[in-house]
Amino acid sequence: MTKSETCPEFGRINEVLARVGDRWSVLLVISLARHGVSRFNELKHRLGISQRMLSVTLKALERDGLVLRTHYPVIPPKVEYALSEMGLSFHAAVDALGYWAVDNLEAIDAARAQYDSGRTEEQAD
Amino acid sequence: MTKSETCPEFGRINEVLARVGDRWSVLLVISLARHGVSRFNELKHRLGISQRMLSVTLKALERDGLVLRTHYPVIPPKVEYALSEMGLSFHAAVDALGYWAVDNLEAIDAARAQYDSGRTEEQAD
DNA sequence: CTGTATCCGAGTTGATACTG
DNA sequence: CAGTATCAACTCGGATACAG
Numbered sequence: 001m002t003k004s005e006t007c008p009e010f011g012r013i014n015e016v017l018a019r020v021g022d023r024w025s026v027l028l029v030i031s032l033a034r035h036g037v038s039r040f041n042e043l044k045h046r047l048g049i050s051q052r053m054l055s056v057t058l059k060a061l062e063r064d065g066l067v068l069r070t071h072y073p074v075i076p077p078k079v080e081y082a083l084s085e086m087g088l089s090f091h092a093a094v095d096a097l098g099y100w101a102v103d104n105l106e107a108i109d110a111a112r113a114q115y116d117s118g119r120t121e122e123q124a125d
Numbered sequence: 126m127t128k129s130e131t132c133p134e135f136g137r138i139n140e141v142l143a144r145v146g147d148r149w150s151v152l153l154v155i156s157l158a159r160h161g162v163s164r165f166n167e168l169k170h171r172l173g174i175s176q177r178m179l180s181v182t183l184k185a186l187e188r189d190g191l192v193l194r195t196h197y198p199v200i201p202p203k204v205e206y207a208l209s210e211m212g213l214s215f216h217a218a219v220d221a222l223g224y225w226a227v228d229n230l231e232a233i234d235a236a237r238a239q240y241d242s243g244r245t246e247e248q249a250d
Numbered sequence: 251c252t253g254t255a256t257c258c259g260a261g262t263t264g265a266t267a268c269t270g
Numbered sequence: 271c272a273g274t275a276t277c278a279a280c281t282c283g284g285a286t287a288c289a290g
Contacts (some may be wrong), residue, residue, distance in 0.1 A: 003259055010152060010172075016226040016233060018148055024283095026142070027135060049283050055253060065236025076251040077290080086232055093225040098220040101141040108141060108213055109191025165272050175264050180273060201271040202270080 001108055020064060022059040024049060029066065029083065033091040037082040066090055147190060148180040149174060151219055154191065154208065158216040162207040191215055 019025075025048055032038060035046070043052050058081060066087035066125040072078040081092060144150075157163060160171070169179050183206060186192040188192055191212035197203040208216060 008181070010155070012230055013223055013226045014148070014152060016230060017151065017222065020226075020233075021146065021148075022282095023139075023143060026146075027139065030135070038224075049251075051283085052255095053283060056283095063237055063240040064233050065240075071252090077253085079252060082228040086236075087230055089229070090225060093222045096221050097142060097218045098138055098147070098214060099163075101138045101145075104211060104214070105137060105141060108145075108189050112188055115190075177265085177271070177275095178263065181263095196272095197285085204272060211287095 004020065013019055019060070020090065022057075022075070024043050024053055024064075028054075028057055028061060029087060029094060032067070032081060032083045033088070033095075038079050039081070043081065061087070074102055144185070145191065145215065147182075149187055150191075150220055153179075153182055153186060154212060154216050154219055156221065157192070157206060157208045157212070158220070162205050165204055168206065185214070185222070 003113060024047070027049075028043065031043060031046055031061050035042075038046070040054065040058075043049070043058075044051060047054070048099075049057075060070070065084055068082045068084045070080045070082070072080070149172070150198045152174075153168065156171055157167060160167075163171070165179065165183075168174070168183075169176060172179070174182075183192060183194070187194050190209055191209045193212075195205045195207070197205070
C-alpha cells in the first residue's frame with residue numbers, strides 16, 4: 001500500500017477518501033441515488049462501465065457498508081443494489097462537490113483560458 | 126483523456142471532479158486551508174509527496190484557478206502558494222467530505238469487519 | 251443474468267539526476 | 271530553494287472467456 005501512510009496529519013481520512021472517492025465509486029453512488037434500487041446490468045449500461053470494474057467497485061462499496069446487496073435465488077439470477085444509510089450520507093457530501101463543480105465550471109474554464117494564453121505568449125519563439 | 130466521456134449522464138461535472146478531485150489535489154487544498162500560505166518544500170514535507178507530483182498538481186491547481194502562486198525573484202528562490210477564492214470554496218465542499226470520512230470511519234471499519242468475517246466463514250472449507 | 255479469472259495495454263507515480 | 275526531465279515500477283481499467 002503506497003497510500004496508507006501518506007502523512008500522519010491526514011492518515012485515515014486520506015485512506016477512506018482514496019478508497020471511496022475513486023471515479024467509479026462516486027459515479028455509482030450518484031447513479032444509485034438518482035435512480036434508486038438497480039440491478040447489475042442496469043448499472044453497467046447506465047454508467048458505461050465494464051463488468052469487471054462494476055463488480056469490483058460494487059463489492060468494495062458493499063464491504064464498506066455504503067451499498068446494500070440483495071440477492072434473489074431465482075433463475076435467471078437477480079441481484080439488486082441500493083444505497084445504505086451511510087451510502088446516502090456519503091452521497092450528500094459528494095453531491096455538494098457536484099454542485100460546486102457545476103457552479104464553478106465557467107470560472108475554471110476562464111482560469112484555464114487565461115493561464116494558457118499567458119503561457120502561449122511566452123513560448124512565442 | 127479517457128475520462129472525459131464516461132457517460133452522457135454526468136459529462137463535464139465528472140470531468141471537473143476527476144481533475145480536481147484526485148488524491149493530491151484534495152490533500153493540497155486541505156493542507157493549504159489549514160496552514161495558510163505555504164512554500165514548496167514545506168508542502169512537500171507536510172504531505173509526504175514527491176517533488177514531481179507536487180509540481181504537477183500545484184501547476185494544475187494553479188491553472189484551474191484554485192491556487193495562487195507568488196514568485197519572489199530572490200536568491201535562493203522563494204515561492205508561496207495560497208488558496209484563491211475559488212480554492213477556498215472548493216475547500217468548503219471538500220471539507221464536508223473530510224468530515225464525512227471522519228464521522229464514518231468507525232462505521233466503515235465495522236462494516237468491513239462484518240463483511241470479512243462473513244466471508245471467512247464461507248471459505249472455511 | 252450475475253459474476254469471477256486472466257491477460258495486457260495505458261496512464262500514473264516515485265526515485266533519481268540535473269538546472270536555474 | 272524550486273522546479274523539470276527521464277525512466278522504471280506499479281496500478282488501473284477494459285476485453286475476453288468462462289462459471290453458477
